[in-house]
Amino acid sequence: MSTETTRAVVADYVAALQRGDLEALRAGFAPEATWTLRGDLPVAGTWTGADEILDGFLAQVVATLDPGSPVSQTLHRITADGDYAVAEWTSHATARNGAAYENDYAVVFRVADGLIESVTEYCDTSYMKRVLFEQ
Numbered sequence: 001m002s003t004e005t006t007r008a009v010v011a012d013y014v015a016a017l018q019r020g021d022l023e024a025l026r027a028g029f030a031p032e033a034t035w036t037l038r039g040d041l042p043v044a045g046t047w048t049g050a051d052e053i054l055d056g057f058l059a060q061v062v063a064t065l066d067p068g069s070p071v072s073q074t075l076h077r078i079t080a081d082g083d084y085a086v087a088e089w090t091s092h093a094t095a096r097n098g099a100a101y102e103n104d105y106a107v108v109f110r111v112a113d114g115l116i117e118s119v120t121e122y123c124d125t126s127y128m129k130r131v132l133f134e135q
Contacts, residue, residue, distance in 0.1 A: 006111040007080035010087050013109070013116060014075050026050045030115040039125035042133055053119075064132035065101070069094035083117075085109045097135040103128055 009028065016024035029050040035057055036046045047057040065071060071093040078087045086108050093101045103123050110118040 003080045003082055005114065006083055006085045006109070007078055009111045009114060009116065010078050010080065010085040010109050014073065014078070014087055014089065018073050018075075020071070022054060026054055028116050029053065030112065030117045033116050033118060035119045035121065037121045037125070039129075041125055041129050044125070061132070064096060064135065066094040066096050066098065083110050083112060085111065095131050095135055099131050099135075101128075101131050 013025065013028050016028065031050075032048060033050060033053065034046050034048050035053045037044050037057070043057050043060045047053045062071075071091070073089040073091050076088040076090070078085055080086075086106055088104070088106050090102060090104050095101050106122045108120045108122070109116055
């Protein structure tokens with residue numbers, strides 16, 4: 001993959017995330033794509049395949065949020081080199097208990113054949129646990 005193709009695939013993913021477009025997100029993953037989040041959160045681990053990533057991991061995170069409040073991501077940058085890109089963004093949301101949630105993310109993507117093959121997510125998991133999962 002060229003660096004620019006990798007950057008474009010990740011930019012498309014982030015744009016779909018910002019729009020809340022689950023079908024575009026699903027279409028961006030390779031069949032055996034993985035998403036990894038380390039730590040002791042209920043959603044920590046490695047999730048495999050778009051259905052598990054979106055309907056398992058992402059759905060569990062979204063379930064901790066106030067459904068009546070907006071969720072957004074402010075993209076700061078995408079840095080790409082070959083098959084890899086790192087997207088840095090800040091997520092803004094409201095937890096079910098009304099607490100504000102703002103967390104910075106660095107998300108490492110590996111892209112092959114125009115699809116996301118693997119993702120490793122880095123964020124302040126202690127903060128995430130306290131605000132979203134200990135309500």
